[in-house]
Amino acid sequence: xxVHRALAPICAALxxxxxxxxxxxxxxxxxxxxxxxxxxxxxxxxxxxxAQKPAVMARQRELLDSRYxxxxxxxxxxxxxxxxxxxxxxxxxxxxxGQDWDSLAAMTPAEIRDGDLLPQGFLPLPHVKQATGxxxxxxxxxxxxxxxxxxxxxxxxxxxxxPDHLTPEFPPPIFLTTQPHLGxxxxxxxxxxxxxxxxxNGLVTPVQMEGLRLLLTPFPQEEFNQTEDRKVxxxxxxxxxxxxxxxxxxNAAFHQTPDVRPQASRFRLDTTSxxxxxxxxxxxxxxxxxxxxxxxxxxxxTAYFNGDHVSATRKGVHLPDRANQVAMMAQMQNIIDxxxxxxxxxxxxxxxxxxxxxxxAGEAVFLGKGRCAECHNPQTAFMDNQMHDLKLERFYxxxxxHNDMATLPDGPIKTFTLRGIKDSPPYLHDGRLMTLADxxxxxxxxxxxxxxxxxxxxxxxxxxxx
Amino acid sequence: MxxxxxxxxxxxLAAPALAQIGNPGNLAPDTAMQDAAxxxxxxxxxxxxxxxxxxxxxxxxxxxxxxxxxxRAGSDELRGFAExxxxxxxxxNERLAALAEAANVPLPExxxxxxxxxxxxxxxxxxxxxxxxxxxxxxTDHQKTVQLLSAEVTGGQxxxxxxxxxxxxxxxxxxxxxxxxxxxxxxxxxxxxxxxxVARPDPAATPDPAATPDPAATPDPGASPDPAAASPAPxxxxxxxxxx
Numbered sequence: 001x002x003v004h005r006a007l008a009p010i011c012a013a014l015x016x017x018x019x020x021x022x023x024x025x026x027x028x029x030x031x032x033x034x035x036x037x038x039x040x041x042x043x044x045x046x047x048x049x050x051a052q053k054p055a056v057m058a059r060q061r062e063l064l065d066s067r068y069x070x071x072x073x074x075x076x077x078x079x080x081x082x083x084x085x086x087x088x089x090x091x092x093x094x095x096x097x098g099q100d101w102d103s104l105a106a107m108t109p110a111e112i113r114d115g116d117l118l119p120q121g122f123l124p125l126p127h128v129k130q131a132t133g134x135x136x137x138x139x140x141x142x143x144x145x146x147x148x149x150x151x152x153x154x155x156x157x158x159x160x161x162x163p164d165h166l167t168p169e170f171p172p173p174i175f176l177t178t179q180p181h182l183g184x185x186x187x188x189x190x191x192x193x194x195x196x197x198x199x200x201n202g203l204v205t206p207v208q209m210e211g212l213r214l215l216l217t218p219f220p221q222e223e224f225n226q227t228e229d230r231k232v233x234x235x236x237x238x239x240x241x242x243x244x245x246x247x248x249x250x251n252a253a254f255h256q257t258p259d260v261r262p263q264a265s266r267f268r269l270d271t272t273s274x275x276x277x278x279x280x281x282x283x284x285x286x287x288x289x290x291x292x293x294x295x296x297x298x299x300x301x302t303a304y305f306n307g308d309h310v311s312a313t314r315k316g317v318h319l320p321d322r323a324n325q326v327a328m329m330a331q332m333q334n335i336i337d338x339x340x341x342x343x344x345x346x347x348x349x350x351x352x353x354x355x356x357x358x359x360x361a362g363e364a365v366f367l368g369k370g371r372c373a374e375c376h377n378p379q380t381a382f383m384d385n386q387m388h389d390l391k392l393e394r395f396y397x398x399x400x401x402h403n404d405m406a407t408l409p410d411g412p413i414k415t416f417t418l419r420g421i422k423d424s425p426p427y428l429h430d431g432r433l434m435t436l437a438d439x440x441x442x443x444x445x446x447x448x449x450x451x452x453x454x455x456x457x458x459x460x461x462x463x464x465x466x
Numbered sequence: 467m468x469x470x471x472x473x474x475x476x477x478x479l480a481a482p483a484l485a486q487i488g489n490p491g492n493l494a495p496d497t498a499m500q501d502a503a504x505x506x507x508x509x510x511x512x513x514x515x516x517x518x519x520x521x522x523x524x525x526x527x528x529x530x531x532x533x534x535x536x537x538r539a540g541s542d543e544l545r546g547f548a549e550x551x552x553x554x555x556x557x558x559n560e561r562l563a564a565l566a567e568a569a570n571v572p573l574p575e576x577x578x579x580x581x582x583x584x585x586x587x588x589x590x591x592x593x594x595x596x597x598x599x600x601x602x603x604x605x606t607d608h609q610k611t612v613q614l615l616s617a618e619v620t621g622g623q624x625x626x627x628x629x630x631x632x633x634x635x636x637x638x639x640x641x642x643x644x645x646x647x648x649x650x651x652x653x654x655x656x657x658x659x660x661x662x663x664v665a666r667p668d669p670a671a672t673p674d675p676a677a678t679p680d681p682a683a684t685p686d687p688g689a690s691p692d693p694a695a696a697s698p699a700p701x702x703x704x705x706x707x708x709x710x
Binding site for chain 1: 486487488489490491492493494495497499501502503504511512513516520578580610612613614616617619620621632635636637638639640643
């Protein structure tokens with residue numbers, strides 16, 4: 001009895017607390033978070049999309065040309081790891097009028113911001129069509145998949161927007177941690193659902209083979225599916241993981257981050273390489289997923305569906321079985337090696353008997369004055385398994401809209417590995433930098449390291465050895 | 467107002483490459499087209515209609531709340547902020563109203579219940595209590611407006627409204643930064659949320675790796691009761707880095 005009496009006031013308090021509180025305010029409109037369903041009849045939307053395409057591409061080309069020198073200027077003597085494509089030379093980001101790199105580096109961030117002097121190529125790069133977004137494949141991938149699988153990756157609303165010479169070699173070589181004595185095992189082919197068995201049988205385990213098959217199997221995706229809400233002409237079987245991560249590397253296909261809303265604020269994502277996955281502890285530029293298994297499983301709702309599980313469910317999402325399929329897909333990814341770097345010792349440091357003086361000078365800058373190694377630690381495969389915020393917004397006024405993209409602070413982004421970095425232009429998470437020389441100028445300004453011309457050249461030469 | 471809009475329309479026609487280009491799937495099914503690719507002026511989808519309503523109601527409330535703040539605010543900084551609100555939002559409200567008239571969209575005539583409740587709550591406060599409540603409300607309001615404007619840029623189809631949203635977005639983001647900054651001071655969090663300009667090393671001077679850090683550059687925690695002064699320097703002001 002006394003217990004009951006003692007409880008009475010508590011119950012009364014709980015009941016009072018259970019009174020529904022009136023909502024403080026109306027929420028923001030649903031389409032600020034969720035994907036709106038299309039309302040225009042698909043045939044008409046398709047026709048308008050086709051009609052808009054030239055203007056979409058012209059607008060993007062104008063933005064790219066105003067920000068970058070996109071010319072084809074190979075760096076003499078520097079080829080990517082498969083030997084089929086030269087590395088591009090020089091700084092491609094255009095300078096604001098009346099400035100050079102040294103004059104900019106001598107200013108404070110606030111002076112650059114208040115004078116609108118940040119080179120525009122350092123700003124976040126918009127998707128080719130920000131309002132629609134989604135995966136956009138380069139022509140070489142579209143052609144190869146059409147020929148081998150008779151599957152259509154061509155979008156009717158947009159094309160790929162960067163010139164071919166500023167993207168990775170295609171198809172890229174494949175190096176396996178389990179077969180280091182073989183070197184590139186790709187045979188110069190693009191792995192597809194048609195040819196993977198012929199190419200990989202005898203090189204991988206049954207479990208890895210099944211993982212590979214799943215990574216090459218197309219599944220519905222936001223722009224490639226069977227509903228009216230698609231951007232491919234015919235109802236589509238979808239896309240495969242390796243449609244972007246060609247041969248486990250990257251073909252520079254791009255997308256938008258699944259992790260930000262509303263649509264105008266979503267930053268562009270350049271496909272990251274899967275090489276060296278075995279050493280990576282966090283996954284996703286923003287999500288920091290703690291295992292490749294988590295990432296592989298959930299990617300069916302992120303890369304495939306923009307992080308909108310509601311839309312994913314409507315269009316037929318693939319939910320791989322964690323214990324079997326996910327594990328096998330992960331095990332296949334975990335045997336993908338970096339390309340050989342013959343001048344690096346087991347700790348990721350240059351072997352002074354093999355490296356040139358300039359490369360060694362570049363390493364010294366990398367480890368010291370340039371502050372690169374504070375995040376890109378050689379000993380841990382040139383990353384630190386952390387996310388960092390470069391606070392680029394110190395240099396510009398946030399909120400300006402470029403090609404329908406709201407230019408906003410990026411916030412913390414994962415540190416990507418620099419091993420094999422010459423193979424994966426364009427650079428930064430959104431591909432806003434075209435060459436390694438651009439990345440050197442970018443970080444020199446953002447970190448305020450005050451590198452000299454010689455130091456910058458040495459650093460670029462060093463990056464080519466990784 | 468009218469000549470300005472005509473001029474804006476002319477700029478659009480003269481420079482189609484700069485036009486807003488949305489997802490046609492989200493155009494209203496009855497959209498009249500100017501050509502095969504472009505909706506005619508003032509054609510709108512449901513998102514535009516909603517943006518007109520929400521931005522108009524929010525804009526009106528900003529001016530009314532700021533006028534209350536000019537009456538009540540204890541801090542000069544806050545009064546300066548309120549003056550900026552009256553000026554910037556009156557201008558934006560006028561432009562929005564002109565667009566709405568041209569597009570034949572009826573706008574709300576009074577504040578929405580959320581802002582009405584805010585106004586009533588603020589009316590009962592004074593001094594420091596008022597200042598804090600006002601600036602906190604301003605932060606929330608401007609956060610929502612930034613998201614609304616951003617959503618209109620890609621979600622709408624009325625190119626003029628989208629252009630206005632794009633133009634206002636950096637302004638409203640600037641208001642938000644300022645409001646957060648003022649709040650940080652009023653609430654005693656830190657002297658500045660927005661980092662002040664930082665001195666950069668002279669690039670002409672070759673750093674001597676052996677040089678010891680200048681003791682004058684290192685704040686003495688004992689000498690400064692201000693916790694923010696002892697916080698780590700932002701990455702823009704590196705000391706001569708050591709090899710890790």
